[in-house]
Amino acid sequence: MPELPEVETVCRGLAPWMEGSTLQQVRVHNSALRWPVQVDELQALEGLKIVQVWRRAKYCLVSFEGSQQVLMLHLGMSGNMRVLPVEEALQKHDHIELEINVASFGKRVVRFNDPRRFGCCLAITEPVEQHKLLASLGPEPLGSAFNAAYLHAHARNRKITIKSLIMDGKVVVGVGNIYASESLHMAGIRPGCAANRVSLARCEILVAKIKRVLSSAIEAGGTTLNDFTQSDGKPGYFRHELRVYGRAGEPCYECGTLITARIIAQRNTFYCAVCQT
């Protein structure tokens, strides 16, 4: 399940291949993604030179030279993008192919694979921040706009749990179910705690932990980039470093207490009943 670090890793893996390349051809094999893929809109991008591959929230964005159009991709929860030789055989759930001509290298194909089809691939014409899907999003978690004062201001009037709050994209983007549990454990805060009972001081700690867990996951992702172009390469879901997520009944690394699992915010949630209050 790609969270922000995974999307960042995908974008960083795509950038050296795509930036400076020309998008030659778009092929759509299955247009039934989260939203129907508009083939003609994507094909309108053919022939354009790619200037930048970047990320906003969990969206991967591709911008083009001399065009306002932007290619917007979301990996949903099972999506992946890989750069492959053009002769590489198509695999099950390869829904979209972007054939690119890499300067002084030759052709490559970027394949979007998504078994569960919760992802999307859109060509947009308006400025990115004005697009319907991005317009009401909160700040990036790793930016300076996401700080203790900001989080506390958004927490103090809310009755929802602190876990729900940090997973709300209108408050802050990119904190998914896994890293919500992880950062709350690092901060010593119970996920089920009401947001309006979290003090400024604890917001300070939580913000720091969110930034740390996401940053180190991105760093860990960098080490998996070598696998990025391999046909059997993993996209890099960094589960090996998780302290509480998926560890119900196993001992807390801090105190040895068995990790508790509970449904909070309609999602499986993990915490240590001793370390987190």
Next chain:
DNA sequence: AAATTCTCCTGAAGGC
């Protein structure tokens, strides 16, 4: 307005 529930989908895991 805010909070909660529903929805899309496939593959993995568990039960018998």
Next chain:
DNA sequence: TGCCTTCAGGAGAATT
């Protein structure tokens, strides 16, 4: 072994 059921999950839409 194999078929069935259950569950997971990002996030917008629908509902309360």
